[in-house]
Amino acid sequence: MSDQEDANGWAPLDPDIGDGRARPPAPEPPAPEPPAADGPVPPPAQSAPPHEAGGPPAWGRPYGAQHPQPGQPYPSQPYPGQHTGAHPAWGQQQPDPYGYHYPQQYPYGPGQGGYPQPVKRPWIVPSPRGVPFHRMARTDAHSWWRPLVGTVTIIVVGLGIGGVLGVIGLVVQMMVSDDDPALLDDPTGTSFFGNDTADIAYALLSLAVFLPLVAFVAWGIQRRRPGTLSSVAGRLRWRWMLACSGMAVVFCAVSFGLSMAAGASVEDDPAGSAAEGSWVGWGDFLLPALVIVALVPFQSAAEEYFFRGWLMQAIGACTLEKARNGFARALSVVFRTPWPGIVIGAALFTSGHGYTGWGMLDIFLFGALAGWLTVRTGGLECTIALHVFNNLMAFLLPAALGELSLEQGGIPWQYVLADVASMAVYAVGIVLLARRFKVRTVTPGEGPADGADPADPGPDAPRRPGDVPGAQPVV
DSSP states (O other), X not given: OOTTXXXXXXXXXXXXXXXXXXXXXXXXXXXXXXXXXXXXOOOOOOOOOTTTTTSOOOTTOOTTOOOOOXXXXXXXXXXXTOOOSOOOOTTSOOBOTTSOBOOSSSSEEEOGGGOEEEOOXXXXXXXXXXXXXXXXXXXXXXXXXXXXXXXXXXXHHXXXXXXXXXXXXXXXXXXXXXXXXXXXXXTTSSOSSSXXXXXXXXXHHHHHTHHHHHHHHHHHTSOSOGGGGTBTTXXXXXXXXXXXXXXXXXXXXXXXXXXXXXXXXXXXXXXXXXXXXXOOOHHHHHHHHHHHHHHHHHHHHHHHIIIIIXXXXXXXXXXXXXXXXXXXXXXXXXXXXXXXXXXXXXXXHHHTSOOXXXXXXXXXXXHHXXXXXXXXXXXXXXXXXXXXXXXXHHHHHHHHTTOOOOOOOBOOHHHHHHHHHHHHHHHHHHHHHHHHHTOOOXXXXXXXXXXXXXXXXXXXXXXXXXXXTTOOOOO
């Protein structure tokens, strides 16, 4: 470097311009070589995108994305692994970009932002598929305490409501009548209000309150639809009940004729002497008849829903199939059949009546036959019809002769035999009708298998003579 140059190699050209230093001119680019006469023409040079040339990528765009046209915004695309808040169809196990896997049956679902949120389970639990009537209460929500707590609740609350109705009736009678109720005058007497019509109305109404109570307990404690107490179809099959009512009329006619024949063979029969009474007239018969016709269907249905519906299904749900004890596992073979529910229900049904001697056997056989018909037809329709028409005849005939007392006691065996024969006729008629109507006896479940008939419960379902594959349920 000469004395005229500085450290940068710049030499002063004119001391009067600027600082006396002059920058060298920029070098001229070399001229491109002319292409060969017969060679291809190269394309013009283009500048590479910033992220391909080593620069930072555009914000909000993944690597390798195409540049938008001039004047257009960049498309909103997530980076690989970026969570968008959306999730695939629920019910399929899909990986999450953050590493969380949604299980197929886990009680959590996608929420706001993609994070799992608790899913509210339905309160109602469906009945098992292809099971008979007495096992409909053994759902996925079944526990050993539910039938026990439900039974105690029905009895305690039902008796409490009956007591409240009695107090209300006494108060109303004291307000509208100058006479004191018979319960206040004679606590040991058989009459509660001192009026036979009021007594029978209270007796029927105090039993009818069990009907909605049983339905509520089935929903609130066992977490199942109240309609499962009615039949395997989950409701009352009204066409089938109408057919059963026609057979119940036949039962009443047969029972009346056989009872008259039995009364002729019984000496010193209190029931026969009562039947020899005279017609009381429409003035004394109309009001009791209206009360009986209005309340007996609800009273009879309430007893059937409790003894043949709730109790039979509560006992049938305790199958002991998960017991570890050898004796209990041996008993499970019996408890999975309907007979424990039939026998226990019939025994409790008998204890709720005041009959003695042969009368207890008559009531027990009535309850046992009603329980068997319930399982045999898959519902309560035939037993409700039998109970309603039997009680209508039992109340209306004495009321027409001026007898409305609720006294129960011993019955001669001739009457029991006549009653049992009448029930046998009714049972045979119901079985024949069930075959003709093709009545379903097992639950259809939530849905048939793929390609199966919706009316067929499946190959694993128990078959009975009246359970025809492919038959439509009675509506």
